Amino acid sequence: MKMPHKPGQTGKCPPDTRLDAEARAWVIELSSGHATPAIERAFNDWRTMSPRHDVAFKRAWRLWDGLAEVEHVEQILTDRDNGAPLRPAPRISRRWLVGTGLAASLVCAAGIGVLSVSSTGAESIVLATQRGEIETFDLSDGSQITLGGASEVMGQFSAKARTLRLVEGNAYFDIARDPARPMTVDTHQLQVRVLGTRFDIKKRPDSVSISVDSGHVRVTTREDTRDLEAGDQVTSVAALRLGPVQSFNPEKELSWRTGRLSYIDTSLGDIIADINRYSDRPVRLASDAPANLRLTVSFSVQQIGHVLAGLDTAYPIDVNETEDEIVISKAF
Amino acid sequence: MHAKSSCPDNVVPFSTLGETHSAAVSPGGQDDEVERTRFLNHVFRQHYGELVGRLRKIHGAGPPEPEDIAQAAFSKLAGVKDFKRIHSPRAFLFRTAINLGLNSRDKIRRGRNFLSNQVDGNFASDVEEISPETVLMGKQELERVSMAMQRLTPKQKEILLRSRFRGQTYADIRKDTGWSEADISRQLARIMALLQSELGR
Numbered sequence: 351m352k353m354p355h356k357p358g359q360t361g362k363c364p365p366d367t368r369l370d371a372e373a374r375a376w377v378i379e380l381s382s383g384h385a386t387p388a389i390e391r392a393f394n395d396w397r398t399m400s401p402r403h404d405v406a407f408k409r410a411w412r413l414w415d416g417l418a419e420v421e422h423v424e425q426i427l428t429d430r431d432n433g434a435p436l437r438p439a440p441r442i443s444r445r446w447l448v449g450t451g452l453a454a455s456l457v458c459a460a461g462i463g464v465l466s467v468s469s470t471g472a473e474s475i476v477l478a479t480q481r482g483e484i485e486t487f488d489l490s491d492g493s494q495i496t497l498g499g500a501s502e503v504m505g506q507f508s509a510k511a512r513t514l515r516l517v518e519g520n521a522y523f524d525i526a527r528d529p530a531r532p533m534t535v536d537t538h539q540l541q542v543r544v545l546g547t548r549f550d551i552k553k554r555p556d557s558v559s560i561s562v563d564s565g566h567v568r569v570t571t572r573e574d575t576r577d578l579e580a581g582d583q584v585t586s587v588a589a590l591r592l593g594p595v596q597s598f599n600p601e602k603e604l605s606w607r608t609g610r611l612s613y614i615d616t617s618l619g620d621i622i623a624d625i626n627r628y629s630d631r632p633v634r635l636a637s638d639a640p641a642n643l644r645l646t647v648s649f650s651v652q653q654i655g656h657v658l659a660g661l662d663t664a665y666p667i668d669v670n671e672t673e674d675e676i677v678i679s680k681a682f
Numbered sequence: 683m684h685a686k687s688s689c690p691d692n693v694v695p696f697s698t699l700g701e702t703h704s705a706a707v708s709p710g711g712q713d714d715e716v717e718r719t720r721f722l723n724h725v726f727r728q729h730y731g732e733l734v735g736r737l738r739k740i741h742g743a744g745p746p747e748p749e750d751i752a753q754a755a756f757s758k759l760a761g762v763k764d765f766k767r768i769h770s771p772r773a774f775l776f777r778t779a780i781n782l783g784l785n786s787r788d789k790i791r792r793g794r795n796f797l798s799n800q801v802d803g804n805f806a807s808d809v810e811e812i813s814p815e816t817v818l819m820g821k822q823e824l825e826r827v828s829m830a831m832q833r834l835t836p837k838q839k840e841i842l843l844r845s846r847f848r849g850q851t852y853a854d855i856r857k858d859t860g861w862s863e864a865d866i867s868r869q870l871a872r873i874m875a876l877l878q879s880e881l882g883r
Contacts, residue, residue: 374874378867380797383789383851390796397800411801413827413878416819417846418777420828424739427831427843492837526837527860546860564862 373406377414473507482628492526496607499627520552539586543568554623559585561603612648629654636679722760725771733775740847746786755779784849830880841869
């Protein structure tokens with residue numbers, strides 16, 4: 351039997367012990383109405399592995415069962431007022447970015463997340479991360495957006511439409527379905543239109559790529575249109591044009607959300623563009639550097655220094671570090 | 683199932699308590715019975731209307747019908763031998779009614795009974811048999827969970843409401859909302875992680 355889904359895979363969940371996460375997953379699975387004798391036996395095997403397993407299970411069950419004791423729980427859970435869920439968590443330091451004179455609320459713990467509601471009911475959205483940050487933001491419609499480092503999304507939700515713009519960087523969109531309010535995401539080069547689905551957009555200096563994780567989306571430029579389904583990817587190849595629809599490896603393409611950058615036959619220029627969203631120092635390609643060199647590589651954003659040193663050894667490039675920047679040039 | 687009343691003032695359900703619940707009454711004589719009847723009538727008048735209102739927020743018009751599970755919860759309360767040990771009749775009634783609602787769904791009842799038996803080792807009882815002194819979380823813990831719950835997204839609140847309180851399966855929720863079952867599972871995992879992290883702080 352497979353283990354129930356383990357929480358905490360998007361970087362959103364706070365750190366906790368592996369056992370607690372497993373225990374919660376078991377409690378959720380067994381409370382879901384899907385339990386079978388085989389699953390119950392597997393759970394028993396897990397629980398009796400050690401007293402610590404048993405304690406973790408009881409802790410998770412106590413929380414799940416005790417939720418009915420929360421005062422006014424029925425009001426909390428049926429309250430769809432955006433004010434409450436968007437109230438800032440008290441523990442995290444943050445900066446505020448206030449929209450045009452309107453009251454603003456913070457969406458998420460780190461990075462910047464601002465929603466401002468106008469008198470017409472339209473909601474302005476500004477989400478941004480700094481270099482090195484990966485954050486998931488919860489939106490008022492139930493959608494979630496995960497931003498990679500140095501990335502920014504802006505937009506507006508009205509009664510009739512949800513319009514977002516990926517200003518910079520890369521973002522994973524988990525869009526709540528709302529047929530009455532289609533969502534469009536504009537990257538300047540292209541537009542993506544969806545009802546409810548999950549997809550990834552990477553905006554790089556010379557191209558934009560869309561990878562669909564679930565559902566389907568329509569990608570348009572002034573010249574081209576592509577309908578993509580789960581597993582499809584398309585990249586803009588030149589101004590206003592889209593390349594062919596290709597399949598992609600979701601494990602690698604979407605691994606950045608857990609802090610891992612993975613590339614298959616990707617140009618050095620694109621890899622360095624991504625690295626610059628996480629590196630503590632800017633990485634610059636010198637004018638003679640082989641920006642089109644194709645690489646297949648996978649590494650944690652914590653290991654950027656080691657990776658660059660490795661590239662220096664394995665490929666015809668020189669990597670020179672100063673206090674202010676890292677410069678990659680052609681090896682002589 | 684049970685006679686329904688929309689207003690507690692219209693019904694005095696425990697006036698013949700000594701007869702209807704004789705097995706549950708402690709052998710303390712007539713005074714105890716009088717005290718018990720007074721207590722139950724007081725609790726009924728004070729909490730019945732609110733309890734039905736709270737259940738209606740969760741179940742709508744049903745099924746299960748809020749009046750049905752509210753009255754069944756009062757029957758459970760009347761069946762508690764040592765009613766003086768019930769710390770908060772209001773909380774007891776709400777929790778019991780929620781569990782009765784969950785237990786009206788066979789698949790959910792099975793899982794809940796299994797889990798509950800793992801905790802207390804009691805393989806005979808249904809989960810709704812709540813011991814009156816059972817305290818799952820302390821006041822401060824409940825307040826922390828409440829605050830964390832208020833910060834959930836509307837989507838997360840909807841999923842928690844449907845799964846934990848209405849007893850809907852993932853397939854039920856998918857049918858109603860269009861969200862995928864994998865997404866629902868992932869959201870529940872995230873919700874529980876967020877709520878538990880609040881307790882561990």
